[in-house]
């Protein structure tokens with residue numbers, strides 16, 4: 001066991017972890033933040049996407065200890081004072097989900113994309129969520145949601 | 156060994172170490188069954204599948220000196236731990252060897268590009284490594300570091316064209332760390348063609364071509380057991396190269412793999428088409 005400290009959803013946290021523990025497991029099991037899902041567990045599906053220093057990464061392929069002193073944000077950290085994040089609102093508005101399994105990862109990757117740029121075309125958005133697999137929606141409503149969120153954020 | 160608990164793949168027990176200096180890292184990797192960890196996007200999946208089970212992981216991902224991108228005396232040096240994302244965002248790289256920026260923008264997906272590093276991809280030595288194709292085409296130099304008997308850091312420079320040895324095998328020794336990759340020539344005439352199932356993905360076949368005042372370089376991705384360099388020195392003018400010439404040249408170096416995405420013949424066909432496209436694009440670049 002090693003002491004790990006990092007910033008999780010804006011607050012400093014300290015926790016003991018095993019050297020072989022993955023970031024996704026620490027977030028789900030030790031912090032009981034169950035939004036992120038582990039789908040493929042082999043870095044292909046993106047369901048486990050969280051923000052590391054503001055950028056989307058697949059937490060099933062990051063060792064917990066690799067985030068020492070860094071900033072991690074999960075879906076639980078997005079809403080502020082009970083108000084949903086514009087990307088969350090847009091997913092609700094545009095029906096960007098069906099079963100919801102891919103949604104936390106999709107939303108975090110969407111936030112990462114929209115953080116990085118102020119004007120993305122529809123095709124850039126599609127390319128930007130290529131690391132995230134959705135088996136339900138056919139992607140169109142997710143793309144619509146991200147386009148709407150982009151409008152809201154840039155207002 | 157890794158094992159499966161429920162549906163979760165678990166990593167074997169290992170000791171994680173995050174050295175604070177390159178020197179310390181070089182000492183640690185000399186220990187029995189130690190392995191370097193950079194972005195972990197090749198190594199962690201391999202460990203989950205039980206193909207690697209190191210005793211210790213030496214995380215070099217936080218060493219600042221390996222993250223640098225700098226230009227000195229006309230030579231551009233890219234640190235081994237530079238991520239694809241950082242590579243793509245670098246204005247210096249764009250102005251010096253834009254082929255590298257282009258390739259970096261097409262690896263995997265955005266999340267993979269945020270973590271995967273140039274050095275990790277090269278040392279992993281996957282025949283389908285895009286960045287390998289680019290450094291072959293650009294005639295780059297790979298700089299490896301290790302400790303000598305006195306404990307001082309020593310450098311070994313290997314031309315990219317001699318770096319890859321076989322399937323997932325390179326010339327790097329167990330006690331060495333890939334420090335950086337250097338590019339001595341600016342190069343603005345280039346082409347990168349990659350056939351994928353999706354917009355960005357592993358290449359079914361990829362071809363990178365770079366032309367500088369020192370000649371033309373061609374790197375082939377996923378066309379043999381390792382990334383390969385195609386030598387066309389004997390052609391002074393690439394416009395002399397007709398489809399037949401290209402075909403003969405390719406056959407002298409490739410041995411295409413076969414998998415669910417295509418058989419060897421299909422890959423060979425793609426190689427020819429892509430190489431001709433690259434040459435055409437280069438010819439049309441003013």
Ligand SMILES: Cc1cc2nc3c(=O)[nH]c(=O)nc-3n(C[C@H](O)[C@H](O)[C@H](O)COP(=O)(O)OP(=O)(O)OC[C@H]3O[C@@H](n4cnc5c(N)ncnc54)[C@H](O)[C@@H]3O)c2cc1C
Pocket residue numbers: 042043044190191192193194195196197198199200215235236261262263264267270271272273274275276278279283284285286327331332333334355356357358
């Ligand atoms: C979903 C997915 C899609 C991908 N798609 C593509 C693609 O389209 N094209 C492509 O080219 N690649 C692709 N990749 C592979 C990706 O490029 C590599 O995983 C990545 O670049 C490896 O870098 P890393 O820093 O993660 O290496 P690690 O996984 O940390 O290390 C890989 C190996 O190199 C060794 N190593 C790492 N750095 C050094 C160093 N500086 N010195 C000595 N040894 C070192 C490690 O010990 C290990 O053996 C994909 C990967 C994933 C997970």
Ligand code: FES
Pocket residue numbers: 037038039040041042043044045046047048049058059060061
């Ligand atoms: S669970 Fe991490 S990418 Fe699928």
Ligand code: FES
Pocket residue numbers: 096097098099100101102103133134135136137
């Ligand atoms: S909503 Fe079901 S997988 Fe995307």
